[in-house]
Amino acid sequence: MNRQADTVLITGSSGFIGxxxxxxLARDYRVVGLDLKETEVPEGARFVPIDLTSEEGVGKALRDVRGHEGPRIASVIHLAAYFDLSGEDDPKYDEVTVEGTRRLLHGLRDLDVEQFVFSSTMLVHKAGSPGTTITENRPLDPKLPYRASKIRTEQMIRExxxxxxAVFLRPGGVYSNRCENAFLAHQIARIFEGRLKGHMYPGDLRTGQSFLHLEDLAEAVKRVIDRRDGLPPETAILLGEPAAIGYGDLQGRIGELIRGTPWQTWQIPKVMAKTGAWAEDEVLGGEPFTKPWMADIADDHYAIxxxxxxxxxxxxxxxxLSDALPRMIENLKSDPDGWYRANKIDPARLERGRGPSDRVLDSC
Structure with missing residues (x-):
């Protein structure tokens, strides 16, 4: 197969994964990145701006593709979607994720597209419990707006x-050697800073989730494209590391790598965690990442x-992940400021220091 002659479109190309x-993919295909804003474009690839909230914006971008690459497209890797941390519904979930995908699908009808790959998430499935494994046959559960938007979009694509x-990729939590996974990065930062809240968790400490290294995700996507002729007309595929490290064990390992001693974690009532998250965000103006809704999913277990x-x-x-953590923590220790910036955490947290209650528990 002469893969260099095949064109691949990637939406959300300016993001972490894209x-x-x-x-x-530019090593083997003619790649066109589609996004609102351009970032560094690798050699062998091309960027075209696209606005998924506008039929005109989608049409203009795809006409550009047709004019430069021709009508034949081997695969469209659709990563672009909306997400926020509020835990509340937002019109953008429909405007960008659901209807933006619909606009893209409709626009692609003017091209000869072989395959459409939608980046969903393992979280569309109903959570399991420690000792259980989730497969593609497990029921879906739209209990949070982000997950619900992915489920609605999958259904719309089917229709x-x-x-x-169509391929629905349902990856686990994606990370790199610098971490770059928001939830994991904040977990590591709380332990690195010796924060009191880093010792607390509002759920079963045995629960965890499957993670997925960015390099493994990239390899999976390449195989999806290469094997497109032999794949079913419509299929969902879970991607991730089969082992899901329990939150308590993960905390302990991170603490040992950072401090050289085990890190103690206590299970606390959900109402206490919700109240604390609300007070820190709304009253004290503290860490904006932690939200009350996170306590509700603390018992969710995703071993896939x-x-x-x-x-x-x-x-x-x-x-x-267990093998990647030492390098991840070494990167943090060698350049805390750079690591925080790479993970979109305010480096000023390092300068502010810890409060008295945090210092009391620093040796726990």
């Missing part, structure tokens, strides 16, 4: 794809099965 995919092959990925793609992850 930018890396552009770089990886409107026509003869276009990847038998379908093995069968259809011949894929399994080469990385493990």
């Amino acid at each position: 930018h890396r995919l552009m770089r990886e 409107e794809r026509g003869d276009l092959k 099965g990847i038998s379908r990925a093995r069968e259809l793609l011949g894929w399994e992850p080469k990385h493990r």
Whole structure:
């Protein structure tokens, strides 16, 4: 197969995942990145601005693609979506994620597209409990706006794809050697700073989730494209590391790597965690990342099965979070300011220091 002659479109190409995919796929394909704003475009790729909230914006971008790359598109990797931390519904979930995808699908009808790959999430599935494994057959659960928007979009694609092959990728929590996973990064930062709240968790300490290294995700996407002729017309594929490290064990490992001693974590009532998150955000003006709704999902367990990925793609992850943590923490220790910036955490937190209650528990 002459893959260099195949064109691949990537929406959300300026994001954490999209930018890396552009770089990886440009080695083998003619890659066009689509996003609102341009970032560094790797050699062998091209950028075209697109506004998914506008039919005119989508049409203009796809006409540009047709004019430069021609009508034949091997695969569209659709990463662009809306997300915020409020835990509340927002019109942008429909405007960007659901209807933006619909506009894109409709616009692609004027091109000869072989495959449409939608980036969903393992979180569309109903959570499990420690000791259980989630597969693609597990029921879906739209209990939070972000998850609900992904479920609605998957259903819309099924209804409107026509003869276009569709793949629904449902990855675990994506990370890199610098972390770059918001939830994990804040967990590490709280322990690094010795914060009191870093010792507390409002859920079963055995619960955890499957993670996925960015390099393993990129390899899976490449295989989805390469094997597009042999894939079913419509399929969902879970991607992640099969082992889900329990929150308590993960805390302990992070603490040991940072401080050289085990890190104690206590389970606290959800109402206490919600009240504390609300007070810190609304009254004290503290860490804006932690939200009350996070306590509601603290017992959710996502250990995923990847038998379908093995069968259809011949894929399994080469990385493990447990193996990546030492390098991740070493990067933090060697350049705390740079690590915080890379993970979109305010480096001023390092300068403000800790309060008295945090220092009391620093040796716990």
